[in-house]
Amino acid sequence: MPADRILDRLRAACRTAEPGPAGPAHGDPEHAAGPPAPDGADPVRAAGEGDAIAGVPARYVATPRDTAQAAAVLRAAAELDLAVTVRGGGTKQDWGSPPRRLDLVLDTTALTGVVEHAAGDLITVVRAGTRLDTLAAALAGAGQQLALDAPLPGGTVGGAVATNTAGPRRLLYGTPRDLLIGVTLVRADGVVAHAGGKVVKNVAGYDLAKLVAGAYGTLGLVTEAAFRLHPLPAAVAYVSRPADEADEAARLAATVRAAQLVPTALEVAAPPDGPATVTVLLEGTPAGVAARADAARRLLGAAATVTDQPPDGWGRLPWWAGGTGLKLTAALSGVPRLLADARAAADRHGLPLALRGSAGVGVLYAGLPGTADPERVAALVDAVRATTTAAGGHTVVVTAPPEVRDRVDLWGPVDGLALMRRVKQRFDPDARLAPGRFVGGI
Incomplete structure (x- = not known):
């Protein structure tokens, strides 16, 4: 069919879509977390140079304003046999x-704005395109x-x-999958499904929210998400201590973890050059935080410092645009060995490896510059993957330049892949949603 x-x-589908609720819940503009699309803006256009996904150019772009329009677009896309990939802020399109x-x-x-904020119940329902900082x-x-x-x-x-x-605070609060209590999902055929609800203990039906979390948009389009919230802490403290080696920082972190201080985060950062650092984030009442910060400082030794401001790079991934980023997981007991082996492998291959992540849950991130030799990077991935496998975890290449992608298995061995394929088949039998973006070519 001509373009x-x-x-x-696609435009006709948007025009004829039955409109959903306009604006935030109760019509209260103070609850809005983002402006609506301009009235009269064309929701469908031809793709431009900036509309590629991981280097693959698109033909069209649709920007629906609500769930009804999104469903209409996906229905029309199904009828036209169009392959669809979802884009939000565009920060992870090379993942x-x-x-x-x-x-x-x-x-x-x-698709922005807070649909509902039940402050008394610590619940919010928010549209998918809303920025996290907003x-x-x-x-x-x-x-x-x-x-x-x-x-x-x-x-x-x-x-x-x-x-x-998720970032450092996953130790206490968990990941998006843990905080989700409900979603509105548009399937590949345009059918709208609702799962979960606005109460934390909702147990009715299948937990669709946790299924789609982490699926890279291969099972459906989430247009709204319901989350449980937490109070802002009255006080915070960051207790940091340098260490000569990354594995030493991990051992210091293990000491803190065993002390029952209930930290919000327990991070290790190891740049390619310079000392490693272990940082403990504590949150709570002013008196409680002060007492726990003193205890943490005693555990970490005289070199530890306490501040109410995060250290440089806190919560950021240890790679830049165009570089190679790895996600490394291991059992908690294997974190010191993982850090030591990753550093040793980087030294063997002459690569400037940056490491950062949670020594409290065994999830680390590693970064290499985009200028690194692709053959050496591939060899490093193999070496680190062997270490994480031995430690009961995995190595995933989150992002990488094309020259590295061509030389490595991005996902590595994945348990339950056959089951994941069957789930994909049920949700998207024609494989039109982000085809090939996820593990095993799903």
Whole structure:
């Protein structure tokens, strides 16, 4: 079908979509976490140079304003057999594998705003295109927070759910999958599904929210998400201590973990050059935080310092755009060995490896510059993957330049892949949603 006729079909679908609720809950503009799309803006257009996903160019871009329009677009895309990939803030479009084919980018940047904020119940329902930093500002007025770190500026709620991305505070609060209590999901065929609810202990039906979290948009489009919230802490303290080696920092972190201080985060940072650092984040009442900070300082030794400000790089991923980023997991007992082996492997291959992550849950991130030799990077990935496997974990290449992607298995061995394929088949039998972006080519 000619491109102009496809555009006409997609535009007609948006025009005829039954409108959903307009604006935030109760019509209260103070609860809005983002502006609506301009009235009269064309929700469908031809793709431009900046509309590629992981280097794969798109043909069309749709920017629906609500769930009804999103469903109409996906229904029309199904009828036209268009492959669709979702884009939010665009901060993680180079994560995962490039799509096998890409016709339509479904942009969520008009799906913004807090639909409901039940402050008394510590619950919020928010649209997927809402930026995490904007949402944080909206909730802070009520003394509350969605306890998710934003490792990349400009990230959205939908992107955090799609990749299940979490930062240092995952030790206490968990990941997006743990904080989700409900979703509105549009399937590949345009059917709208609702799962979960607005109460934390909702147990009715299948837990669809946890299934789609971390699925890289391969099972459906999340247009709204319900989360449980937490109060903002009255006081915080960061207790940091340098260490000569990364594995020494991990052992210091293990000492803190065994002391029952209930830290919010327990991070190790090891740059390519310079000392490693272990940092403990404590939150709570002023008196309680002060007492626990003193205890943490005694555990870490005289070199430890206490401040109410995070250290440089806190919550950020240890790689830059165009570089190689790895996610390394291991059993807690294997974290010191993992850090030591990763550093030794980087030294053998002459690579400047940066390491940062949670020594409290065994999730670390590693970064290499985009200028690193691809053959050496591939060899390092193999070496680190052997270490994480021995430690009961995995190595995933989150992002990498094309020259590195061509030389490595991004995901590595994955348990339950056959089951994951069956789930994908049930949700998206024609494999039109982000085809090939996820593990095993899903």
